[in-house]
Amino acid sequence: MKMVTLSTIPVKMASRYDRVKGAVFETDVMKFLRGIPGVLAERLTKAGSKDEGDLVVMVAGKTYILELKNRKSLNLPEFWAEAEVEAQNYAKARGIGEVPPAYVIVKRRNSSISKAWVICSLEQWIEEKQ
Numbered sequence: 001m002k003m004v005t006l007s008t009i010p011v012k013m014a015s016r017y018d019r020v021k022g023a024v025f026e027t028d029v030m031k032f033l034r035g036i037p038g039v040l041a042e043r044l045t046k047a048g049s050k051d052e053g054d055l056v057v058m059v060a061g062k063t064y065i066l067e068l069k070n071r072k073s074l075n076l077p078e079f080w081a082e083a084e085v086e087a088q089n090y091a092k093a094r095g096i097g098e099v100p101p102a103y104v105i106v107k108r109r110n111s112s113i114s115k116a117w118v119i120c121s122l123e124q125w126i127e128e129k130q
Helices: 016-034 076-094 122-129
Strands: 003-006 009-012 039-043 055-059 062-069 102-106 117-119
Touching: 016 039, 016 055, 016 062, 062 076, 076 102, 076 117
Parallel strands: 062 102
Antiparallel strands: 003 009, 039 055, 055 062, 102 117
């Protein structure tokens, strides 16, 4: 696999198979979220180093940026850093002062979309509860 740098994050370039697998997961998650009343979900266009996440989701008027991963091996620090940078890119591209919360959604092997893991920091989780 070829290594490239996404902003300050080194990222491995995925094979065509991995890109297709990731795109299918993104579409499946988007369709699942769209099936929930009051939830809006759209895929975001890939923009290289200015990537803004995989999905933008609005729930109860609040915007969230989702970074989706469909991989055998998990690298949570890498996934989290990527999600945070992409949420910042999303806000910057739209001139939004407040960066929307980012979440990493990880496909759970041999499970339905509704059983995917949702990753966030403890700090973010607490903020969402207040």
